[in-house]
Amino acid sequence: MSGAAHLTLLSTPEDSPVTLAHRIIGQREALRVPFREAFEVVSRRADTDERDRWCSAVLAMANANAGPTALLAGWQLSREQISRIGPDRISALLNSATDTCKRAGAKAAASLLREAPLALRILGDPEALLAWGRIVTDLAEEMPAAVLPLLTETGRILSQTDIEGFRIWVEAGRRATERDRLSQIAFFSLEDPGALRLLSRSGRGQPFDRLEKRLSTYATALYGRPAALRSFEPSIDATAPSRANIAGGLMRLPLRFPAPEDDQDRIFLAAVAHIGAHLEFSRIRFEVGKLRPLQIALVNLAEDHRVETLAARSLPGLAGLWRSFHTIAADTPATTDNLLARIARALADPGFEDDDWAVSKARALFAERADRLEDPQISREFGSLLGNDFGQRRLQFNWKTYAVEPIYRDDGLGLWELPEDDAPPETIEMFTDAARPEESDNPPEREDGRPDPDLEPAELRPISSEDGLPIARYPEWDYRANDLRHEWACVCETPATLGSPSELGRLTEPFASVHEKLVRQIRSARIGRAERLKRQPDGDVLDLEAAIEHTVKRRLGELGDDRLFVRRKRQARDLSTLVLLDVSQSTGDRPSLSTATVLELELAATALLGRAMDDIGDCIAIRSFASNGRDDVRISCLKDFDERFDDTVAARLAGARSGLSTRLGAAIRHATVEIAPERAYRRLIAVITDGEPSDIDVTDSDYLAYDAQHAVRAARRLGVDVVCIALSTAHLATAKRVFGAGHVFPVSRIDTLPTALSAIIFRLATR
Incomplete structure (x- = not known):
């Protein structure tokens, strides 16, 4: 020492x-x-x-x-x-x-x-x-x-x-x-x-997380419109490298491109500029028709070049940024994927020398249409013509392993209408595998500063049990960790308790006029696939066949038919609805100035809606739900799609009782799985509730709200509409965060139910 x-x-x-x-x-x-x-x-x-x-x-x-x-x-x-x-x-x-x-x-x-x-x-x-x-x-x-x-x-x-x-x-x-x-x-x-x-x-590590604000500002500065960015996590099982894509007005970008770290910033900037050019200049969606995947890839390639050319007219620096990613050489093997990349480079770089037949034909086709760059149809013409040449040479194309080149370009599928049933099977499969989330009218805002992840659909895994009560496990979204917790919540099917049909009649008797209004509204709504009506006196698209026939007759001196347009019109109703009824403990309360409990109001509203839809032959199912922790989310079947609204269904509704909690996300995921197989043009989940999500094993008030929001958006990815009929204004802000403001319909009194339903039907019929 x-x-x-x-x-x-x-x-x-x-x-x-x-x-x-x-x-x-x-x-x-x-x-x-x-x-x-x-x-x-x-x-x-x-x-x-x-x-x-x-x-x-x-x-x-x-x-x-x-x-x-x-x-x-x-x-x-x-x-x-x-x-x-x-x-x-x-x-x-x-x-x-x-x-x-x-x-x-x-x-x-x-x-x-x-x-x-x-x-x-x-x-x-x-x-x-x-x-x-x-x-x-x-x-x-x-x-x-x-x-x-x-x-x-x-x-x-x-x-x-x-x-x-x-x-x-x-x-x-x-x-x-x-x-x-x-x-x-x-x-x-x-x-x-x-x-x-x-x-x-978590934390640092993903280029998108680091660049998101910069990218949003960059896109806004380029094209003068706010940019909506969303990230997705590339699948580790994917057979092709990740590419950006478009979903409505969303720019969907991978968390990281498959490239070195030093290149990430430039790739993200180029990708955002490219998608922004599509949003600015790709003003229509192409109809698939009979096109095959290779022809679709060629149309996408041409449209990529067309919008980039238009964007570079006012922003010439973008051409140099994009051109720097075209690096494929002219002597690469002439596989279909390589030829597509070489064509892309040849169109973007006039100095690129490549004498392959495909490259020469592509340059010639675009040169012939150089004076029509404002017309997206030149891309459709390019793809059809060049695709025929590829087909005649029997070049193989595997769309499952194909990745658009260069790396910054999107996959192009967001530029197309969904194919009709008569499209080639491989084309239908191509679009089905690459389903896009629909853009919400009022998408929930991110409050934690982190990017939204890719929204995967709810997962169903049946569970074997001797008593048969547990039927599925579903994931749950943890907003704090930015992670989807797989197989986290267990849904159990609980037999419905029977009550007296006359009791339900007592609740709905004062609202006979409401029932009649609902029947009229539902019957008059046209919610179905828009059919193409040819030879119409007016419309947005010219009927080429009728126009040619009209021209021929006029030149022969005959009086031609002047019905020369194609118009889309919804001719029939095609709707399946699943009503998800909240029967948690809070529904036993009585709202101010009301003699009925919230549950009684819910049952009356559900009975009126169910009978009205049943009277005109619409498919409607009714489920009630409550929860007792994540391992016990209880779902009861009150009416199935193929049942009539009879006294048995009325007895099940009348037997509903308030109790337990509200794990809304798991209930929505299960409802999504149940309604997904319904063969209807529009599928609707209507959640009737009075409160915000809660459960006994959760202390964070935001946790279940964010999970329910995630479940709603996952359902919409599958083409299922989800709306909320809110019977209380106490938690209206939470409901709007979960469902989106445009999808929440307050019903303070039963006699206002037709007004809410009218708004819902209008939204479905106009989308």
Whole structure:
């Protein structure tokens, strides 16, 4: 011991932390010298109070039986890092190790102190290091088995995120594995693929997350309109590299393009500029007709070049940006995919020399149409003509493995109307596999600053059970972790309780006029596929066959038929509806100025709507739901699609009782799975509720609302409309966040139900 340290020891009281630490540690021969060396370093860097706190932390570790390994690691940390992070932060880390030792054992405590320098080097901030230690300690309190695996992977984990992302990731792991020790170890040791996927989305690591605001501003500056950006996570099972795509007015971009990190910024800028050109100049959607996938790819290629040419007229710098990605050489093997890339380069770069027949034909076709660049139909003509040449040469094309080149261009499928039933089977399959989410009239805004993920449809996995009650498990969206927790909520089918049909009649009797209004409204609505009516006196599209026939007759001196247009018109009704009835505990309350409970209002509204639709032959099903935690989401079938609204259905409705909670997301996912097979042009889920989502195992009031929002948007991806008939204004803001403001229809009194239904039908009939 140095003279200064010895004098310090002599001048301290017998009961001071300094004296006690030397007395206790000094009894261990193997520990005495390392402790005194660390003490001397601390004494030189710390004032008296800081030195005492450090000694107190050492004593706490010793009293917690942290063991020699942890103590030695703590003293080494003190000697090597005190000048960088300060004595009090060193003491705080020693205290974190003590708490970890009490909960997860001495090995975990020693590992925390050994990994602290690595964590500091990666995080680069002493305060972030302390936060890291506290997060580890908190995890030890709930999941001691997870701590050692977590610390073992410190470098791998922290290199992919920041401290806030680390906190979110650990919290997500705690929730996802709370009941299974083996799952905890797999998650925090990164053996669970879900943990790796979640880690890649937390904190830093994804170019889209880093660039989103810049990209939005960039797109707005280029084309003068706000840009709606959404990210999606590329599937690890995909057979072709990820490409951007268009969904309505949305620019959907992968979290990361399959390219080196240094190229990501330029690719994202080029992609946003390219999609913006489509939104600006691709003013129509192409009809698929009888086109095959190769012809569609050629039309897309031509349309890509057309809109880029138009955009570059006013923004010439874009041409150079886009051209820099066309790098394919003229001597690459003449496969179909390579030829498409070579054609794309030849059209974009006049100086590119390639004498292949396909390239020469493509250049000639576009040159012939150079004076019609404002007309999107030249792309359709280009694809049809060149596609025929490809077909005659019997070139093979596999759309499942095809990726548009160059990398910044979108996949092109957002430029097309969905194919009709008579389209080639491989074309139908092509569009089915690449289904796009529909753009909401009022999409929910992101409040946490993180990008929306790709919205996957709800997953159904039947469960075998002797009593048959559990029927499916569904995922649940964790907005805090930005992750979809697979197979998280269990839906159980509960037999409906029978009541008296006359009781339901008592509830609906005062609203006979409402029933009549509903029948008239539903019968008059035309909700079906728009049919193409040829030879019309007016319309938006010219009927070419009629026009040619008219011209021929006029030249022959005959009086031609002047009905020369094609018009789309909805001729018939084709709608299936599933009513999802909230019967949670809150529906037993009575709204102000009402003699009926919320549940009675719900039952009356459902009965009126169900009878009206049944009277005119519409398909309607009714389900009630409530929940008792994520493992017990109860669904009761009150009416099936193929049942008439008779006394049996009325008895089931009358037997509904209020109770339990409202796990809305799981109920919507199950309703989506039930209505998806219905062969109707429009499929509607109408949620009748009074409150916001809640459940006994959730304390975060926003958690279930965001999950329900995710379920609603996933349903819309599958072509299912979801609306909310809100029987209370108390939670109207939450309902608008979940469903979108344009999809929530307040009904304060039963006699206003026809007004709400009229708005719903109008929305369905005009989309």
